[in-house]
Amino acid sequence: xxxxxxxxxxxxxxxxxxxxxxxxxxxxxxxxxxxxxxxxxxxxxxxxxxxxxxxxxxxxxxxxxxxxxxxxxxxxxxxxxxxxxxxxxxxxxxxxxxxxxxxxxxxxxxxxxxxxxxxxxxxxxxxxxxxxxxxxxxxxxxxxxxxxxxxxxxxxxxxxxxxxxxxxxxxxxxxxxxxxxxxxxxxxxxxxxxxxxxxxxxxxxxxxxxxxxxxxxxxxxxxxxxxxxxxxxxxxxxxxxxxxxxxxxxxxxxxxxxxxxxxxxxxxxxxxxxxxxxxxxxxxxxxxxxxxxxxxxxxxxxxxxxxxxxxxxxxxxxxxxxxxxxxxxxxxxxxxxxxxxxxxxxxxxxxxxxxxxxxxxxxxxxxxxxxxxxxxxxxxxxxxxxxxxxxxxxxxxxxxxxxxxxxxxxxxxxxxxxxxxxxxxxxxxxxxxxxxxxxxxxxxxxxxxxxxxxxxxxxxxxxxxxxxxxxxxxxxxxxxxxxxxxxxxxxxxxxxxxxxxxxxxxxxxxxxxxxxxxxxxxxxxxxxxxxxxxxxxxxxxxxxxxxxxxxxxxxxxxx
Numbered sequence: 001x002x003x004x005x006x007x008x009x010x011x012x013x014x015x016x017x018x019x020x021x022x023x024x025x026x027x028x029x030x031x032x033x034x035x036x037x038x039x040x041x042x043x044x045x046x047x048x049x050x051x052x053x054x055x056x057x058x059x060x061x062x063x064x065x066x067x068x069x070x071x072x073x074x075x076x077x078x079x080x081x082x083x084x085x086x087x088x089x090x091x092x093x094x095x096x097x098x099x100x101x102x103x104x105x106x107x108x109x110x111x112x113x114x115x116x117x118x119x120x121x122x123x124x125x126x127x128x129x130x131x132x133x134x135x136x137x138x139x140x141x142x143x144x145x146x147x148x149x150x151x152x153x154x155x156x157x158x159x160x161x162x163x164x165x166x167x168x169x170x171x172x173x174x175x176x177x178x179x180x181x182x183x184x185x186x187x188x189x190x191x192x193x194x195x196x197x198x199x200x201x202x203x204x205x206x207x208x209x210x211x212x213x214x215x216x217x218x219x220x221x222x223x224x225x226x227x228x229x230x231x232x233x234x235x236x237x238x239x240x241x242x243x244x245x246x247x248x249x250x251x252x253x254x255x256x257x258x259x260x261x262x263x264x265x266x267x268x269x270x271x272x273x274x275x276x277x278x279x280x281x282x283x284x285x286x287x288x289x290x291x292x293x294x295x296x297x298x299x300x301x302x303x304x305x306x307x308x309x310x311x312x313x314x315x316x317x318x319x320x321x322x323x324x325x326x327x328x329x330x331x332x333x334x335x336x337x338x339x340x341x342x343x344x345x346x347x348x349x350x351x352x353x354x355x356x357x358x359x360x361x362x363x364x365x366x367x368x369x370x371x372x373x374x375x376x377x378x379x380x381x382x383x384x385x386x387x388x389x390x391x392x393x394x395x396x397x398x399x400x401x402x403x404x405x406x407x408x409x410x411x412x413x414x415x416x417x418x419x420x421x422x423x424x425x426x427x428x429x430x431x432x433x434x435x436x437x438x439x440x441x442x443x444x445x446x447x448x449x450x451x452x453x454x455x456x457x458x459x460x461x462x463x464x465x466x467x468x469x470x471x472x473x474x475x476x477x478x479x480x481x482x483x484x485x486x487x488x489x490x491x492x493x494x495x496x497x498x499x500x501x502x503x504x505x506x507x508x509x510x511x512x513x514x515x516x517x518x519x520x521x522x523x524x525x526x527x528x529x530x531x532x533x534x535x536x537x538x539x540x541x542x543x544x545x546x547x548x549x550x551x552x553x554x555x556x557x558x559x
Contacts, residue, residue: 006023009109012034014280015111016297025073030074060448104317108248138161144166146167148239152180167233168195210532263278277300351387373402388426483513495535
């Protein structure tokens with residue numbers, strides 16, 4: 001029989017994390033299940049200036065702090081996709097991609113996902129010009145014209161953010177005015193790089209391989225106009241911010257929903273099913289902001305505590321203390337900390353690792369059980385190659401199980417051939433016998449990609465993350481040579497999970513090689529494969545697939 005948790009929270013966004021903090025502090029045995037990376041919508045927000053008592057931060061930094069706060073209170077985390085639910089009895093049952101979980105109460109905090117408009121060309125050019133996350137993809141549109149579709153807060157905020165990269169930004173709003181706060185609307189209207197078309201909608205996007213043309217219509221006058229990318233640019237961008245659809249289809253027939261798929265609750269976040277709560281953007285509400293999401297989570301957890309106490313008293317149930325986490329909590333190199341003025345790194349150390357971050361990484365790397373070698377061929381004329389050398393030397397200093405093998409370019413031909421060092425910077429992972437594992441990074445894994453780098457070490461030389469035995473069998477059954485390149489940007493919150501999953505395939509099958517590529521360093525490859533969105537998986541230098549992927553999905557893409 002599986003362990004029965006007091007409370008399981010489905011979803012690791014701001015509502016779910018807030019609920020977990022309150023539940024953990026109340027000594028509830030609490031588990032968060034998240035199928036992707038923690039954070040939800042807020043992790044795509046580059047700037048937060050309206051969260052009380054925090055004058056300025058970013059979405060990823062805020063989420064990282066919330067996660068560490070939850071860990072401080074003993075909250076457990078599991079990476080899995082919930083496949084089905086059973087809410088009929090006192091013990092609620094969740095069937096997931098990682099097994100069965102049970103709890104006395106459930107908080108549904110699955111949030112919402114970006115709405116798509118459905119215009120001709122939207123699906124065809126997603127990843128090749130059409131995008132939904134400026135934080136992830138904005139840098140890929142450096143020096144290009146960009147259109148932002150939408151009139152709400154997200155559209156206005158992201159239009160301003162995109163001016164950091166784009167040559168010009170044009171907002172296309174079907175409404176006669178912005179629907180967000182006047183302060184941000186005025187900033188958009190006053191910005192010298194932004195032009196706004198109200199009462200306007202997109203009709204179609206066209207092009208050959210990548211986006212080259214778009215047609216628009218004024219919904220009041222009926223007048224149409226066309227934008228064509230100039231010859232020098234060759235393409236442009238369309239970012240869509242037209243609201244979100246609740247991610248609730250899994251719960252249809254299990255809890256009451258409204259016609260739009262939102263889950264109604266009472267003031268305590270209770271649904272129509274005892275012991276089942278809903279929190280965050282999947283509720284019908286007037287304001288969907290991080291501050292209202294965390295309020296929902298706090299209320300839901302507080303009421304769930306009372307429900308669970310009453311139920312255990314009624315049934316005479318005693319619940320065991322929380323279990324230890326099976327996945328290391330990996331700090332993000334972008335995370336803002338409360339140490340005074342972020343002390344400068346020690347002389348001779350990588351600039352990416354602060355003293356506090358080194359302490360955290362050392363605790364994680366203490367879990368390694370076997371030797372691993374980080375092999376790097378350094379091009380002294382490539383600044384990033386030198387920067388990568390400093391980082392891996394620094395990381396190796398944090399664990400007795402990590403050694404380095406570093407040579408200059410052209411000095412060790414055997415090593416270059418062994419790890420296929422055809423792009424720089426490069427670092428490859430060698431196992432305890434010195435064999436190339438197929439895991440390689442072409443880029444300095446700072447920002448979010450520090451996660452995938454540390455997970456590669458953990459999965460190669462440590463206990464490793466749990467993985468379904470059926471999936472292991474599928475991976476080991478691959479007989480054809482496969483090369484997987486995962487193109488990322490270091491600001492992308494979705495990329496590390498895709499990198500880590502693809503790496504896991506390489507670690508389990510010698511026929512597979514997985515390369516992480518910081519696409520900003522390889523413009524020729526970006527242009528050859530028409531990559532305008534990340535993560536992008538390039539399989540055998542032939543087929544390109546965009547967006548977040550589960551392990552099972554990646555396997556279906558391999559020959």
